[in-house]
Amino acid sequence: AQRVTQPEKLLSVFKGAPVELKCNYSYSGSPELFWYVQYSRQRLQLLLRHISRESIKGFTADLNKGETSFHLKKPFAQEEDSAMYYCALGGSQGNLIFGKGTKLSVKP
Amino acid sequence: GAGVSQSPRYKVAKRGQDVALRCDPISGHVSLFWYQQALGQGPEFLTYFQNEAQLDKSGLPSDRFFAERPEGSVSTLKIQRTQQEDSAVYLCASSLVGPGQFLNTEAFFGQGTRLTVV
Numbered sequence: 550a551q552r553v554t555q556p557e558k559l560l561s562v563f564k565g566a567p568v569e570l571k572c573n574y575s576y577s578g579s580p581e582l583f584w585y586v587q588y589s590r591q592r593l594q595l596l597l598r599h600i601s602r603e604s605i606k607g608f609t610a611d612l613n614k615g616e617t618s619f620h621l622k623k624p625f626a627q628e629e630d631s632a633m634y635y636c637a638l639g640g641s642q643g644n645l646i647f648g649k650g651t652k653l654s655v656k657p
Numbered sequence: 658g659a660g661v662s663q664s665p666r667y668k669v670a671k672r673g674q675d676v677a678l679r680c681d682p683i684s685g686h687v688s689l690f691w692y693q694q695a696l697g698q699g700p701e702f703l704t705y706f707q708n709e710a711q712l713d714k715s716g717l718p719s720d721r722f723f724a725e726r727p728e729g730s731v732s733t734l735k736i737q738r739t740q741q742e743d744s745a746v747y748l749c750a751s752s753l754v755g756p757g758q759f760l761n762t763e764a765f766f767g768q769g770t771r772l773t774v775v
Binding site for chain 2: 555592643644
């Protein structure tokens with residue numbers, strides 16, 4: 550079965566602290582993985598995808614096939630990072646399979 | 658605007674009423690997706706169009722749900738005889754290219770339509 554698990558509903562950190570948002574997936578083939586972000590009152594938007602191996606707004610994510618994980622990391626959190634973060638898996642039909650999301654709250 | 662546009666933004670329907678939700682994708686985008694997002698959950702896939710062809714409707718929860726994209730642009734998601742469990746945010750997304758290439762391009766989401774069935 551194709552599935553994405555985000556074990557934390559809420560993650561609260563102080564500004565300047567490191568952040569790691571966890572994501573595990575279940576997929577039998579070669580996975581395509583994404584992180585989407587939704588800021589308050591804004592639409593869902595792509596943050597990064599694993600195939601491009603890019604760093605966006607200081608965030609990175611490494612695909613670990615052995616652990617079936619795609620955790621999102623940032624060394625120093627900023628208040629403007631506060632948002633809902635969704636990990637997503639590219640499904641076999643071209644759709645996206647989302648996790649339930651993690652709400653990141655960065656306190657001053 | 659250049660983004661994906663959905664209307665209405667909010668819809669309150671009485672149980673049993675039919676509703677129609679509209680999605681205007683980005684001009685020229687081949688792929689169009691509908692997702693349902695219940696409170697506290699991530700978006701869940703409903704259906705997918707490539708141009709006017711509905712290639713996958715495996716996520717539609719019942720035969721009360723129907724989607725169309727007759728001219729390969731605007732899409733409508735229709736829900737007949739709405740039930741309380743249909744209350745959710747309905748998201749539309751579009752991307753430039755078709756299946757097989759989709760995963761290498763970005764999917765752009767609309768603001769969603771929040772449906773409340775009372």
